[in-house]
Every structure is written in structure tokens, then in C-alpha cells.
Amino acid sequence: MMRQCCRWLAALLAALVLCGEAESSEALYFPCRSCHGDNGGGNEAMGAPAIAAMDAKYLARQLRNFRDGKRGMSLDDPEGRQMNLIMTILTDDEEIDQLARFVEAMPPTMPLRTLPAPAADVASLYQACAICHGADGEGRDEMNAPALARLDDWYISAQLRKFRDGIRGAAAGDMLGAQMRASVSNLDNRSMDKLAASIVRLASD
Ligand code: HEC
Ligand code: HEC
Incomplete structure (x- = not known):
């Protein structure tokens, strides 16, 4: 009885997964907006870089690095720790690649110049x-x-x-x-x- 019930439940779950709509790219980007901005232009006060139009391969690699603890784990890296936290809700490889392609397609933003103009050398x-x-x-x-x-x-x-x-x-x-x-x-x-x-x-x- 127990086993049958489990089998039934497993089938139901599989069906739900198959029917489930894939997350839209906008929905995947939603949690990023508070720090990286609606246009992906970044936010200096939060330490969040501009990511709009960033190469999808590099971007996806960084997201995996944050997810897998290759980046951001140091106690001296409060900015990286924020990304580690975010990546606990975005663990699926396909969703990471989909989001990376979405961000790559965003129009590029103008970079900020906050440091004095460099000398000629x-x-x-x-x-x-x-x-x-x-x-x-x-x-x-x-x-x-x-x-x-x-x-x-x-x-x-x-x-x-x-x-x-x-x-x-x-x-x-x-x-x-x-x-x-x-x-x-x-x-x-x-x-x-x-x-x-x-x-x-x-x-x-
Ligand atoms: C709570 C604020 C916050 C949220 C939310 C957030 N980020 Fe970040 N993100 C940062 C900060 C801060 C950094 C800079 C980390 C560092 O200094 O190494 C960063 C770095 C990155 C980088 C590395 C860029 C590079 O040039 O190497 C990528 C890519 C990135 N974020 C993408 C995302 C995506 C996609 C989301 C949404 C799923 C997201 N972030 C959500 C704050 C945030
Ligand atoms: C041997 C090749 C190589 C050289 C030389 C090199 N870099 Fe890099 N750099 C890389 C690679 C590869 C990455 C990506 C690392 C990763 O995936 O985390 C990178 C990443 C970076 C990043 C991070 C970008 C981001 O979006 O977070 C900056 C900034 C950077 N390099 C600046 C420089 C500067 C300035 C120099 C010269 C002083 C330099 N690099 C020399 C290969 C190189």
C-alpha cells in the first residue's frame, strides 16, 4: 500500500514538472533588479557591477563560480557574499544559461568614470x-x-x-x-x- 502510494506520488510529481511552465527570463531576472538595476547598469552604492550586454559565457561562469563557492566565499568579500546568497535560489544550470543569454541581450550601458583621468603613461x-x-x-x-x-x-x-x-x-x-x-x-x-x-x-x- 505504502509503496503503491509512493509510486503514485512520484508519477504525479513527474507530471507536474513536465506540465510546469519554464520560468520566463524576465522572472529569472526579477531578483537581480534591486542591485543590478532594471537596465543592468549596476549600482555603485551596492557594489553591484554593470552586467547588461555582458558575454553570456563569462556571465554564466561567474554565476556558477558564486553558486559553487569558487567566488565570493572569502570573509573579506562582502560584495561576493551577496551573490553567493542570491545563487542559493538559482541553482539550475539551464536557468543560469537562460538568464545569462537574457542579460547578454540587454542594451549596453555607459560605464561610470569616478577616478581622475589617467596620465598619458x-x-x-x-x-x-x-x-x-x-x-x-x-x-x-x-x-x-x-x-x-x-x-x-x-x-x-x-x-x-x-x-x-x-x-x-x-x-x-x-x-x-x-x-x-x-x-x-x-x-x-x-x-x-x-x-x-x-x-x-x-x-x-
Ligand atoms: C543583493 C544585491 C545583489 C543581487 C540581488 C544580485 N547581485 Fe549580482 N552582484 C552583486 C554584487 C555586490 C556584485 C559584485 C561582487 C564582487 O565584488 O565580486 C555582483 C556581481 C555579479 C556578477 C559578476 C560580474 C562580473 O563582472 O564578474 C554577475 C554576473 C552578477 N552579479 C549577476 C547577477 C544576477 C544575474 C543576479 C540575479 C539572479 C544578481 N546578480 C543579483 C550584488 C547583487
Ligand atoms: C593571461 C591572461 C590575462 C591577463 C594577462 C590579464 N587578464 Fe584579466 N582576466 C583574465 C581572465 C581569464 C579573467 C576571467 C577570470 C574569471 O573567469 O573569473 C579575467 C578577469 C579580469 C577582470 C574581472 C572582470 C569582471 O567583470 O569582473 C578584470 C577587471 C581584469 N581581468 C583586468 C585585467 C587587467 C587590468 C589586466 C592587466 C594588468 C589583466 N586583466 C590581465 C585573463 C587575463
Whole structure:
């Protein structure tokens, strides 16, 4: 009797899952809006970056990194912890990919310039980055290196510090983060701010 009942319940559940409408992309994006904005332009006060038009492959990888504890787990990373929390309600791989494609299709927003304009000598600093991120910060798919040109300067600068200080890219199995760490290990804060201020001007100048 018990077993039959279980079988019946299992069949009912399977039917419900099959009938269940897939979540719409708008519904999936709904919980993101409070921090990343309706247009995906980000929010400096919340530390939330602009994500509109971000490459779907990179975006989905970051969501999985947050979900799987490869990013955001450090106690020194209050911004990343928020994403870890959000990803406890978005665990399904297909939904992650669907949401990433939706965000990729959002029109790009203009990056914020909050740091002083860099001096002319920063071009040589960025040289070392261009090999992976592209001459105009457009990103290079074959290097798995994301576009930088649409990110706000404050966010770029904060991420560079996180990589250097082992807050991002140091988790076991984060090979791509480790590559990035190696590239910034020798930079001081001033150079990071100069780099961020010049990268934010790459696309628009
Ligand atoms: C409570 C605020 C909050 C909510 C809600 C939130 N985020 Fe975030 N998100 C952040 C913050 C803060 C960061 C920056 C983390 C860091 O500094 O490493 C971030 C980072 C990200 C990144 C990494 C971007 C990059 O350039 O590497 C992606 C992608 C992202 N969020 C997507 C989403 C999506 C999609 C949702 C909705 C499912 C969402 N976020 C919901 C606050 C939030
Ligand atoms: C060897 C290739 C390589 C070099 C050189 C490199 N990067 Fe990266 N960078 C990457 C990869 C790969 C990622 C993505 C890491 C991940 O998936 O978490 C990344 C991520 C980043 C991010 C995070 C973007 C975001 O949306 O959160 C920033 C900012 C960045 N790089 C800036 C730089 C700067 C500035 C330099 C030069 C000083 C540089 N990178 C040099 C490969 C590189």
C-alpha cells in the first residue's frame, strides 16, 4: 500500500514538472533588479557591477563560480557574499544559461568614470592586459578573458585588488581566476586606479 502510494506520488510529481511552465527570463531576472538595476547598469552604492550586454559565457561562469563557492566565499568579500546568497535560489544550470543569454541581450550601458583621468603613461601599463583582454578592452573569447570596457572604473579597481589579495581567483579549481591573479600580483593600488581609469576610457575615446 505504502509503496503503491509512493509510486503514485512520484508519477504525479513527474507530471507536474513536465506540465510546469519554464520560468520566463524576465522572472529569472526579477531578483537581480534591486542591485543590478532594471537596465543592468549596476549600482555603485551596492557594489553591484554593470552586467547588461555582458558575454553570456563569462556571465554564466561567474554565476556558477558564486553558486559553487569558487567566488565570493572569502570573509573579506562582502560584495561576493551577496551573490553567493542570491545563487542559493538559482541553482539550475539551464536557468543560469537562460538568464545569462537574457542579460547578454540587454542594451549596453555607459560605464561610470569616478577616478581622475589617467596620465598619458598608462598605455604601457595596459599593454600587459591587452594580450588577453584585447587592445580596446573588448575581451578575447579564445583567452576566456571578459570585456572590460563597459565596466565602471570603481568596479575594475576593486576587482584588481581582490585578485591581487587572493579574495578572488584563489579558490581550488579556479584556473582562469588564477591566471588573472598572476597578472596583477605586482601592481600597487595607485597603478590599479590608473589602469581602471584608462580602461573605462578605452571604448568611448
Ligand atoms: C543583493 C544585491 C545583489 C543581487 C540581488 C544580485 N547581485 Fe549580482 N552582484 C552583486 C554584487 C555586490 C556584485 C559584485 C561582487 C564582487 O565584488 O565580486 C555582483 C556581481 C555579479 C556578477 C559578476 C560580474 C562580473 O563582472 O564578474 C554577475 C554576473 C552578477 N552579479 C549577476 C547577477 C544576477 C544575474 C543576479 C540575479 C539572479 C544578481 N546578480 C543579483 C550584488 C547583487
Ligand atoms: C593571461 C591572461 C590575462 C591577463 C594577462 C590579464 N587578464 Fe584579466 N582576466 C583574465 C581572465 C581569464 C579573467 C576571467 C577570470 C574569471 O573567469 O573569473 C579575467 C578577469 C579580469 C577582470 C574581472 C572582470 C569582471 O567583470 O569582473 C578584470 C577587471 C581584469 N581581468 C583586468 C585585467 C587587467 C587590468 C589586466 C592587466 C594588468 C589583466 N586583466 C590581465 C585573463 C587575463
